[in-house]
Amino acid sequence: MSSATPLRIASINTNGVRAAYRKGMGDWLAARDVDILAIQEVRASIDDLTGLLGPEWNILHDAATAKGRAGVALASRTAATIHRVELGASDFDSAGRWLEADYEVNGRLITVVSTYVHSGETDTPKQVEKYKFLDAMLKRMPELTAHSDLAVVLGDLNVGHRTLDIKNWRGNKKHAGFLPEEREYFDRILGSEGTADYNEGAGLGWVDVGRKWAGEVEGPYTWWSQRGQAFDTDTGWRLDYHLASPALAASVTNYAVDRAAAYDQRWSDHSAVVVDYFI
Numbered sequence: 001m002s003s004a005t006p007l008r009i010a011s012i013n014t015n016g017v018r019a020a021y022r023k024g025m026g027d028w029l030a031a032r033d034v035d036i037l038a039i040q041e042v043r044a045s046i047d048d049l050t051g052l053l054g055p056e057w058n059i060l061h062d063a064a065t066a067k068g069r070a071g072v073a074l075a076s077r078t079a080a081t082i083h084r085v086e087l088g089a090s091d092f093d094s095a096g097r098w099l100e101a102d103y104e105v106n107g108r109l110i111t112v113v114s115t116y117v118h119s120g121e122t123d124t125p126k127q128v129e130k131y132k133f134l135d136a137m138l139k140r141m142p143e144l145t146a147h148s149d150l151a152v153v154l155g156d157l158n159v160g161h162r163t164l165d166i167k168n169w170r171g172n173k174k175h176a177g178f179l180p181e182e183r184e185y186f187d188r189i190l191g192s193e194g195t196a197d198y199n200e201g202a203g204l205g206w207v208d209v210g211r212k213w214a215g216e217v218e219g220p221y222t223w224w225s226q227r228g229q230a231f232d233t234d235t236g237w238r239l240d241y242h243l244a245s246p247a248l249a250a251s252v253t254n255y256a257v258d259r260a261a262a263y264d265q266r267w268s269d270h271s272a273v274v275v276d277y278f279i
Helices: 017-025 023-031 046-053 127-146 180-190 209-214
Strands: 009-013 036-040 058-062 072-076 083-084 098-105 106-117 151-154 240-244 252-258 272-277
Touching: 009 106, 009 151, 009 240, 017 023, 017 046, 023 272, 036 083, 036 106, 036 151, 046 058, 046 072, 046 180, 058 098, 058 106, 072 106, 106 127, 127 151, 127 180, 209 240, 209 252
Parallel strands: 009 036, 106 151
Antiparallel strands: 009 272, 036 072, 058 072, 083 098, 098 106, 151 240, 252 272
16 A cells, blocks of 8 residues: 555445355456455355455454344455444444444555445335434444544445436335435435535535546446346446545545446446545
8 A cells, every 4th residue: 555556445245255256256356456345245254255365365344143144344455453343322233234444544544434234125124224224324424534534435335326326216216225215315425416516525525436436427337136137238226335535535536337348247246346545
C-alpha cells in the first residue's frame, strides 16, 4: 500500500466462497492487484478462507449464527489495527452481516466495512429484520465518519436505490429490494432521487461511488437472476455498493464492475466492484 499507487478496494458477494473458487475466483483475484477485499456470503470457515486465499492475506471473518449462511470477511495485504463486529442493540443478531476494520495507509486511518444486508421478503418477519438492520446502519454510519474522515461501507446492500439501479423497476415496486420504505433509507444516507444535491453530501453525507462515477445512466448492474436470460440481456440490479465518506469519495481515481464476459464464465451471481482510492 505505497503512496505511489492507489489503494485498490474490491467488494464481492461470492454466493459461497468455496464454490466461487472452484469456478475461477482465484484467477480473478490473482490478476486484479487488490489491496483490501470485502467478501459477503462467505458461507465457510476462517480456515477455508485462509486455505483459499493463501498466507499473503490477513483475514478477518465474522460468521453467521446459522452455519452455512451469510458470513462477511475482510482480507488485506497488511493487517488491520483493530476490528469490530457489533452492530445495533445487544438483542439484535447481526452476526455474519457487519464487519468493520481500521487500516493505516500512508500514515492515515481508513475504516472499511464489509456488510451483507438481509434480502428481506415483503410482509414477513424477514422484512422486519431487514429494517432493523438498516436502522442500525443509519445509527452507526455517522459514528464511522466521526471516528475517521476516511471510511467506506462495502457490500451487497440488497436495495436498488433508484430507478436507474434496476432494469425492471416498474414491476418490482412492491417487491423486497425496491420497496419505497427501503429506498428511503438510502435517501437519508445519500440524498433523494431527482434533487439537485443528490449524492453531493445530502442526508448523512455519504457518497454512492458507483453512481457518482457512472453518472445518470442505467446500472451498471452487479447482480442478475440465475433464471432465464437475465445475464445475457443485462436485466440486472445494482445491489453492490461502495458508500464512501466525502473525503474518501473525493480521492477516487477509478471505478469498475468486473462483469464476466459470458454467462458460463461467472463464478458468482454477483460481480465484483473494484475502486481505486488515492490516499
